[in-house]
Amino acid sequence: MNNITRESIACLIFGLCAGLVVAVVTYFCAIYNAKHPSKEDMTKIDSLTKVNDSIKIKIEKLDSIKDAKVIEVSTLDNDSTLKLFYKLVKE
Numbered sequence: 001m002n003n004i005t006r007e008s009i010a011c012l013i014f015g016l017c018a019g020l021v022v023a024v025v026t027y028f029c030a031i032y033n034a035k036h037p038s039k040e041d042m043t044k045i046d047s048l049t050k051v052n053d054s055i056k057i058k059i060e061k062l063d064s065i066k067d068a069k070v071i072e073v074s075t076l077d078n079d080s081t082l083k084l085f086y087k088l089v090k091e
Contacts, residue, residue, distance in 0.1 A: 073084070
């Protein structure tokens with residue numbers, strides 16, 4: 001009976017140690033992968049950055065057009081305001 005108990009305890013301790021080693025290795029691999037993304041991930045990030053930059057450029061261009069239109073409208077007198085109103089209504 002003593003031998004069975006000792007063997008069971010030894011197997012239990014070995015299993016716990018093996019599980020602990022697997023958990024520690026998995027944890028450190030996850031940390032390493034988070035700090036060092038793969039080439040595929042970097043390619044995806046680069047392409048998303050390029051798309052984001054092109055969208056920013058489009059927004060800046062639209063903002064400059066809007067600002068020009070605001071200046072144009074703010075400098076109108078009464079006659080040109082009516083002309084602009086009729087032009088907008090026709091569109």
